[in-house]
Amino acid sequence: MSVDHYENFPVASVLCPPALRPAVAAIYYFARTADDLADEGDAPTAERAQALHDYRADLAAIVAGQAASPRWIHVFQPLKREMHRLQPALLHDLLDAFEQDLTPPRYSDRAQLLDYCRRSANPVGRLLLGLYGVNDGDALRRSDAICSALQLINFWQDFSRDGPNGRLYVPQADLDRHGVSAGDVLACRDSPAARALIADLCGWARTLMREGAPLALALPGRAGWELRFVVQGGLAILDKIEARGHDSLLHRPALRVWDAPRLAWRALTMRAAP
Template identity: 60%
Template sequence: MSPSSDTAATAPTLAPLPTHYENFPVASWLCPPRLRPPIAAIYVFARTADDIADEGEASPAQRLADLHAFRADLAAIAQGGAASARWPAVFGPLAHAMRAFALPEALLADLLSAFIQDIEKTRDAGRYADRPELLDYCARSANPVGRLLLHLYGVNEPAALVQSDAICSALQLINFWQDLRVDLPRGRFYLPDADCAAHGIAPAAFDTFRPRGDAPPPHAALALVAAEVAWARGLMQQGTPLVHRLPGRMGWELRLVVQGGLRILDKIEALGFDTFTQRPTVGKADAPLLAWRALRMRRQSTQ
């Protein structure tokens, strides 16, 4: 037996449960039991790739090399072959899910494309010129996850895909505006240049008030974040009708995802839009409010 065959034989077929903080539930009890394994496999694939791109002290060159190796393993299992021995907890469960549920390789590959772009942008001090360019990134960094979930649920209507993309892009934008305190010191800059210019801010100006806790950010910067929050909220509202298209547990899961994202926006607003020095999160204390808001969405849909 070859080393790759031996690895395939011993690789796990179930992904571990999520351990990272997330703004939304992942493979929760609301998810139909038969779909929890593939959803967990998708999550672990995406989270591991994201960690390769963003965590630790590796150089950009090493991160890119690792992600290309990760992409090669994805291609191998998509073709029915065996992955390398580097990430058995990722590609064992994912290979099983791809076979059982015909998961599209292209959507998974799009996620890796976005992570590679992140590394290159950060390495080159790159920025996003405008909102369309940032949404193009979201189309690969976030939207594939929604489309993979709809695939698992057998939902493929064009209108549903468009609404899913709006929700996922909104969630990605919310994560950006939530994480300014973390991203700016790392050289990760998602505020579009055109939006900065509209508020009279040169992108380089953000270097002078990266979070040190010794001075508040200027009013123009807070107004800029307020505008980005409004953009994300509007995009989420465009996608929200999808919750009424999806039956049963699937619809409830999505309601909580939507409300988790909107709750972060509420918390950003409550901070006076100052996520340059504070990072809002959702936690157990928010659960009753999220459940009530999800139930209210249900009631509104029946009126």
């Protein structure tokens, strides 16, 4: 699939077994559309909230074996065909996170931000593991660590985009510890203290990624290889932030075509602690 958005949602890549691609695509378009309802365009918050409420009602309808409204038929028709192998509670968790995005709170500490990641990112990993028939506790915990790390990396990558939109994902406890104000981050004001803060946040995300990385080595076949590239892609963004001295308030790092050989080598030679 070719998409214009930059978020870390799953895509039915060449590494995904053909039998699973319809389900992966259905998950992607469900999440992508809900995220657009929450974030895209100029609609007022009340209108967005109503749209997400209606979207959730359509999800409930197909879970109950009923027809969804025609409004998002391109989303719910393929999703309904795949519901027999998906967990509805995880799809509802995603909608909870998108609803929270309508009026994003300020996060007091890392635990509160991770609770957001539990609903905004972790369900994606658990849904994909379910498609592969993987549901043991260790695998789910490692998947959660990888998905939360990806969500955090996206935050530390996107300061220059989130700030102008009034979105702040840095916990207040981290701001206080480094002597940086919320206003500094929202205004993308660079400083030695801000760079030290970003270095600390990137270290947190890297630790989480390393906790989850063994899952990529444990999963067999295409699933393992796809996850290796996911892990290495996230780590590569952190490397880019570090290489520029943690200046991501000023510069948004991104993966480019010329990064592909390096990612492939890292995936090929990956060990338990990348």
